[in-house]
Amino acid sequence: MVPRPAYPRTILEFQQRFGTEEACREYLFASRWSEGFLCPGCGGGEAGAMHRRRLVWQCKGCGHQSSVTAGTVMHGTRTPLRTWFWAAYLVTTHHPGVSAKQLQRQLGLSRYETAWLILQKLRRAMVAPERSLLTHEVEVDEFFLGGYEEGLKGGRQRGKKALVAVAIEVRGRGSGRLRLQVLPDASGRSLLAFTQATTAPGAIVQTDGLQAYRALAKHGYEHRRRAQSAAAPGEQLLPRAHRAISNLKAWMHGTHRGVGEEHLAIYLDEYVFRHNRRATPMAAFQTLLGLGALHGPTTYDQITRRAA
Numbered sequence: 001m002v003p004r005p006a007y008p009r010t011i012l013e014f015q016q017r018f019g020t021e022e023a024c025r026e027y028l029f030a031s032r033w034s035e036g037f038l039c040p041g042c043g044g045g046e047a048g049a050m051h052r053r054r055l056v057w058q059c060k061g062c063g064h065q066s067s068v069t070a071g072t073v074m075h076g077t078r079t080p081l082r083t084w085f086w087a088a089y090l091v092t093t094h095h096p097g098v099s100a101k102q103l104q105r106q107l108g109l110s111r112y113e114t115a116w117l118i119l120q121k122l123r124r125a126m127v128a129p130e131r132s133l134l135t136h137e138v139e140v141d142e143f144f145l146g147g148y149e150e151g152l153k154g155g156r157q158r159g160k161k162a163l164v165a166v167a168i169e170v171r172g173r174g175s176g177r178l179r180l181q182v183l184p185d186a187s188g189r190s191l192l193a194f195t196q197a198t199t200a201p202g203a204i205v206q207t208d209g210l211q212a213y214r215a216l217a218k219h220g221y222e223h224r225r226r227a228q229s230a231a232a233p234g235e236q237l238l239p240r241a242h243r244a245i246s247n248l249k250a251w252m253h254g255t256h257r258g259v260g261e262e263h264l265a266i267y268l269d270e271y272v273f274r275h276n277r278r279a280t281p282m283a284a285f286q287t288l289l290g291l292g293a294l295h296g297p298t299t300y301d302q303i304t305r306r307a308a
């Protein structure tokens with residue numbers, strides 16, 4: 001397995017690497033054909049650029065046309081590649097999150113709608129990958145989220161709150177992978193369905209004292225249930241779940257005020273995506289642009305050789 005290239009750690013590094021349309025195009029080209037152009041039609045290795053923007057290449061042998069943006073979120077876009085790369089970079093690395101308004105301002109886009117559309121497309125890439133089950137030891141909890149409304153100054157938040165379930169892996173003193181899901185209610189049936197959708201049978205599942213979790217033990221989980229009243233003074237039960245919840249609340253409140261219920265699931269996916277890739281931002285960046293799943297990783301050498 002070829003190691004993924006080091007992710008630019010600073011805006012300056014990113015700017016140096018992806019500062020021009022040419023550099024972004026070369027990166028896409030190298031992501032698609034790391035060993036040089038290879039025609040999917042005839043296997044030929046020679047091609048010429050078709051397009052003014054050099055995004056479509058035509059095989060000199062059989063005339064087959066290949067696009068470097070096919071299968072990526074940038075396909076068919078009129079927005080410069082640089083803007084997409086910057087947007088993906090900001091969405092991946094900026095904490096906490098980034099809003100369409102911030103994106104518009106930071107990228108100097110004249111239209112809010114462009115920023116919004118880019119963000120929606122990048123967000124779509126955050127939904128699918130989170131399907132594998134959590135394992136070993138998992139904290140499961142439920143909490144209320146939302147009710148944030150724009151323009152309410154101080155006082156109590158109004159608006160409808162959503163019930164959300166959290167599952168997070170225990171990894172030593174730290175946290176592993178995270179899952180979040182909107183729940184219809186806090187019944188035993190809903191909590192069991194959430195646990196089964198997120199956590200592998202046989203795992204140790206830690207919960208609070210809520211009666212509704214009692215069914216877990218009958219469904220193949222090693223259930224460890226503790227009431228907060230049984231905790232030592234100052235001890236917080238389910239510390240990883242609570243940390244994730246408070247970070248999520250800060251993020252939702254600070255960045256995405258006024259999130260409607262219909263968009264909540266999307267924002268939860270975005271939060272989970274970023275949490276689960278916090279140690280591998282380059283993989284996150286590629287997944288967002290639609291590069292990760294389609295093509296093998298590209299080494300830094302391949303990129304710089306092509307860009308040279």
Ligand SMILES: [Zn+2]
Binds near residue numbers: 043
């Ligand atoms: Zn060909």
